[in-house]
Amino acid sequence: MIRDIFKGRDLGFETGVQSVLRGQENRARSVVIHQGVLVTNQRSEERGVCAKVYKEGMNGFASMAEFSEAAALQVVREATQNANYLYKYAKKTKPALGGIEKTYIESPYTIIDFEQKRIIDLCKELDSYIAKKYSDLASRTVVYREDTMEKVIYTSDAGNGYVAYPRVTVYIMMKAETPDGNVVDHFDSFGGKESLEDHFTNLEKVYEGIDEVYKKLKEKANGVYAEAGVKTVILHPDVAGMIAHEAIGHTVEADLVLGGSVAGPNLGKQVASELISIVDYANTYNGAEAPLPVFMDDEGVAAKDAVLLENGILKGYMHSRESAAHFGVEPCGNARGWAFSDEPLIRMRNTLVLPGKDKLEDMIASVDDGYYLLATGNGQADLTGEFMFGVTCGYEIKSGKLGRAILDTTVSGVAFDMLKTVDMISDTVKWSPSGTCGKKQPMAVSMGGPAIKCRINIGGR
Amino acid sequence: MEQIRTASDYIKRLLEDKKDVKSQYTVSETKTREITLENGEFTLFRTLFDRKVSIGVIKDQKPGTISTNSFEEEALKEALEGAITSSESGTAEEYFDIAGGMDPAEFEIGVLEADIDGLMKRALEFKEEVEKNYKKILLMQVILKHVKKDVLYRNTNGSEDTTRMGEYEVMVEFAGNDGTNTTGICGTMASFKDLNTPLIELGSIKRELENAEKSLNPIPVSGKFEGQVIFTPECFAQMLGYSLGVLTTDAVILDGTSQWKDKIGEKVVSEKLTLSMEPWNDDIITNEVHTGDGFRSENYTVLDEGVLKSFCVSLYTSNKCKVERAKNSSMDMIVKAGDTSFEDMVKAVKKGLIVGSISCGRPSTNAELSGVAKNAFYVEDGEIKGAVNETMVSFNLVEMLNKISMVSKERLKDGTMVVPYVCADGILISGQ
Numbered sequence: 008m009i010r011d012i013f014k015g016r017d018l019g020f021e022t023g024v025q026s027v028l029r030g031q032e033n034r035a036r037s038v039v040i041h042q043g044v045l046v047t048n049q050r051s052e053e054r055g056v057c058a059k060v061y062k063e064g065m066n067g068f069a070s071m072a073e074f075s076e077a078a079a080l081q082v083v084r085e086a087t088q089n090a091n092y093l094y095k096y097a098k099k100t101k102p103a104l105g106g107i108e109k110t111y112i113e114s115p116y117t118i119i120d121f122e123q124k125r126i127i128d129l130c131k132e133l134d135s136y137i138a139k140k141y142s143d144l145a146s147r148t149v150v151y152r153e154d155t156m157e158k159v160i161y162t163s164d165a166g167n168g169y170v171a172y173p174r175v176t177v178y179i180m181m182k183a184e185t186p187d188g189n190v191v192d193h194f195d196s197f198g199g200k201e202s203l204e205d206h207f208t209n210l211e212k213v214y215e216g217i218d219e220v221y222k223k224l225k226e227k228a229n230g231v232y233a234e235a236g237v238k239t240v241i242l243h244p245d246v247a248g249m250i251a252h253e254a255i256g257h258t259v260e261a262d263l264v265l266g267g268s269v270a271g272p273n274l275g276k277q278v279a280s281e282l283i284s285i286v287d288y289a290n291t292y293n294g295a296e297a298p299l300p301v302f303m304d305d306e307g308v309a310a311k312d313a314v315l316l317e318n319g320i321l322k323g324y325m326h327s328r329e330s331a332a333h334f335g336v337e338p339c340g341n342a343r344g345w346a347f348s349d350e351p352l353i354r355m356r357n358t359l360v361l362p363g364k365d366k367l368e369d370m371i372a373s374v375d376d377g378y379y380l381l382a383t384g385n386g387q388a389d390l391t392g393e394f395m396f397g398v399t400c401g402y403e404i405k406s407g408k409l410g411r412a413i414l415d416t417t418v419s420g421v422a423f424d425m426l427k428t429v430d431m432i433s434d435t436v437k438w439s440p441s442g443t444c445g446k447k448q449p450m451a452v453s454m455g456g457p458a459i460k461c462r463i464n465i466g467g468r
Numbered sequence: 469m470e471q472i473r474t475a476s477d478y479i480k481r482l483l484e485d486k487k488d489v490k491s492q493y494t495v496s497e498t499k500t501r502e503i504t505l506e507n508g509e510f511t512l513f514r515t516l517f518d519r520k521v522s523i524g525v526i527k528d529q530k531p532g533t534i535s536t537n538s539f540e541e542e543a544l545k546e547a548l549e550g551a552i553t554s555s556e557s558g559t560a561e562e563y564f565d566i567a568g569g570m571d572p573a574e575f576e577i578g579v580l581e582a583d584i585d586g587l588m589k590r591a592l593e594f595k596e597e598v599e600k601n602y603k604k605i606l607l608m609q610v611i612l613k614h615v616k617k618d619v620l621y622r623n624t625n626g627s628e629d630t631t632r633m634g635e636y637e638v639m640v641e642f643a644g645n646d647g648t649n650t651t652g653i654c655g656t657m658a659s660f661k662d663l664n665t666p667l668i669e670l671g672s673i674k675r676e677l678e679n680a681e682k683s684l685n686p687i688p689v690s691g692k693f694e695g696q697v698i699f700t701p702e703c704f705a706q707m708l709g710y711s712l713g714v715l716t717t718d719a720v721i722l723d724g725t726s727q728w729k730d731k732i733g734e735k736v737v738s739e740k741l742t743l744s745m746e747p748w749n750d751d752i753i754t755n756e757v758h759t760g761d762g763f764r765s766e767n768y769t770v771l772d773e774g775v776l777k778s779f780c781v782s783l784y785t786s787n788k789c790k791v792e793r794a795k796n797s798s799m800d801m802i803v804k805a806g807d808t809s810f811e812d813m814v815k816a817v818k819k820g821l822i823v824g825s826i827s828c829g830r831p832s833t834n835a836e837l838s839g840v841a842k843n844a845f846y847v848e849d850g851e852i853k854g855a856v857n858e859t860m861v862s863f864n865l866v867e868m869l870n871k872i873s874m875v876s877k878e879r880l881k882d883g884t885m886v887v888p889y890v891c892a893d894g895i896l897i898s899g900q
Binding site: 053092096237386 | 503506507509510511512513514515516517518519520530531532533534535536537538550551553554555556557558559561584588592606608609641643645650651652653692718719722723724725784827828829830831832833834836838839840842857858860861862896898900
């Protein structure tokens with residue numbers, strides 16, 4: 008754990024510039040048991056300090072792999088020099104960033120460390136359950152991943168504070184042979200914010216999840232290729248989160264808007280069905296804490312919710328202080344950096360499609376010929392709103408009833424076009440807390456939503 | 469280098485008291501200087517001082533690895549003890565091992581000191597060139613950096629590699645934009661040794677800028693058909709990466725789920741494909757000195773005229789599955805050039821696409837892949853008809869590698885790979 012060693016110290020912030028100092032530790036724990044053998048057994052800790060200095064549109068940044076007052080003074084000095092160096096090349100300058108309330112925020116979480124033995128024992132227990140119960144698998148893998156970070160943030164003209172993001176995930180992966188001798192695989196993840204003890208003291212729910220992974224895998228082993236083309240689909244809540252993140256979320260990050268995203272000319276316009284509302288929640292949804300609560304970002308901005316789409320109308324973007332100043336709005340605390348050596352970028356937090364009023368069973372019953380898509384792997388989005396994500400579990404829907412499983416495929420569409428086809432939304436939300444978004448740096452994100460009925464382009468045969 | 473040696477010497481002394489522990493440990497320091505242009509303006513200048521200590525141990529034939537970025541003695545001692553403690557909970561297998569001892573060696577690779585003023589000069593020149601000659605390009609982000617790394621690798625079998633390396637890198641992200649229409653994001657990168665060459669001449673930057681300008685008014689592809697696909701070098705490297713992942717790497721060889729598990733020495737793909745991993749190729753900028761297991765890295769061939777020569781596996785998998793280990797772990801792909809010019813390749817396409825990248829889910833073990841064709845152009849009767857969007861391609865990677873019909877004479881050299889254009893037949897293409 009890191010301590011706040013900067014409180015009350017002169018941090019060397021110069022006048023005439025806007026400065027942020029961040030001390031940070033990232034901790035990773037990784038265990039992989041493959042076919043009963045511990046093949047990966049790793050622990051890592053990286054800590055250091057960084058400073059970012061803004062001077063009329065130019066940013067200097069410096070970092071050092073040392074968490075000390077001396078290192079803090081050095082990175083502030085170096086970052087200031089870098090901002091001044093770049094300033095020589097400025098063709099036009101920008102005004103100072105708008106004022107932010109000077110508060111001190113401390114997130115309620117702390118980082119709890121567990122001995123590696125405890126982690127390995129957990130993985131062995133899960134592996135043993137699979138090995139005993141499902142002996143006909145072609146392969147089984149249990150992966151434990153802990154990616155926690157904590158940060159101390161001090162700014163010249165915004166908030167200060169201490170934030171921590173503990174997160175743990177267990178992945179269960181299985182492979183099975185198909186009747187024609189091929190191999191299919193399926194996986195699921197378990198866990199979320201906080202620590203191992205919070206999620207894996209009682210393993211009954213994980214065992215139920217493992218049973219479900221096996222069941223779906225066996226169905227997939229007898230699965231068929233999806234028929235390629237534009238189809239009516241029901242996206243399970245786990246998949247709808249991907250719509251919130253990939254299809255809409257990235258297009259409304261202000262840095263991508265400035266880069267020419269399709270969202271730029273559409274602010275205030277109807278871009279989706281009236282049924283669709285999307286919010287990037289800071290830390291609380293519906294009276295309960297969101298899966299990845301963010302209380303303050305890495306620019307010292309107190310986090311608040313960012314409304315992106317409301318009843319299908321594009322209402323706003325996600326911002327850093329600099330982009331908020333450009334667009335003349337208040338930032339909501341979306342600027343975060345992954346490691347101590349990373350500058351904060353505009354990132355999503357807990358991005359959610361809000362629920363509707365339909366029942367999932369009615370939605371499935373309404374489809375004559377289409378697919379029910381239940382699980383997704385990775386996804387990507389583009390400036391044009393063109394997005395795709397992998398589908399790792401799905402079923403045919405024929406005459407309103409679920410049919411055969413389908414093999415892995417990919418779906419794609421253009422966000423604003425696809426979201427206009429949404430005509431039913433279920434009444435229940437499900438969060439996916441284990442996302443990692445890639446955008447120059449990785450970043451922990453969560454996403455979620457209800458089931459959605461829409462038309463989408465599906466790959467296959 | 470002095471602090472690195474001091475830290476490494478301390479770990480060495482600690483290990484001298486632990487006779488029953490096999491270990492390899494790497495101590496490194498990195499200095500990165502990086503300049504960013506966003507939307508045509510300089511916005512960010514970063515200086516990053518980083519350190520890393522990585523210690524791997526095998527005790528009682530059980531492995532453990534720990535890493536930290538502190539050089540303090542207390543942290544190093546804690547790291548080594550932590551690695552040993554965590555190894556104790558592992559599974560003992562005779563197959564865990566590290567490389568034997570090698571003669572100590574010193575390596576100096578690339579340009580060690582950054583010329584920031586020179587880099588800024590090249591950045592300004594590039595920005596002005598794009599503004600002048602590529603008026604329909606929105607230069608979203610250009611990241612230019614110099615990375616200098618000092619590394620000391622040792623193992624308990626007596627190896628000691630001292631490496632000092634430095635390289636420049638450029639990453640460019642842009643879109644075609646005429647004020648009304650925009651293309652998707654296009655991106656490319658290159659690693660380079662010095663500042664003698666204008667940035668626009670590196671890797672595929674010029675070609676990608678030209679293609680983005682041509683992509684502003686995409687034409688629709690209707691229906692579904694089987695056609696030919698010309699993979700650009702970057703896209704073919706992406707496909708090779710996916711293929712090797714599900715056919716030749718540790719996980720699939722260990723559990724026996726690779727379709728190629730028993731195919732060493734057999735023809736598994738088209739004879740037109742020869743693929744090697746060559747960290748010491750003259751066109752590769754950052755040379756891998758040793759493998760993850762501590763062997764001196766050497767070039768090796770994966771596929772020789774379609775015949776599978778080697779898996780891409782570690783020493784552990786090699787020992788356990790009785791297969792030869794990969795001679796390096798760099799994935800620096802070198803694909804042998806073919807005898808068809810790119811121009812003739814296009815002329816030979818009856819109906820199909822040129823694809824710059826595929827946005828797709830990671831393929832599963834059965835090597836099936838479907839995804840969105842990005843930075844793609846429709847080709848009919850040997851003519852490029854125009855850019856396309858909202859078009860998907862679906863195929864099996866092994867089948868695709870067996871249906872390679874042409875390999876280009878031209879190869880992309882971006883400092884990380886040397887790869888030609890490759891055309892494959894029988895790819896399912898589906899539009900709206």
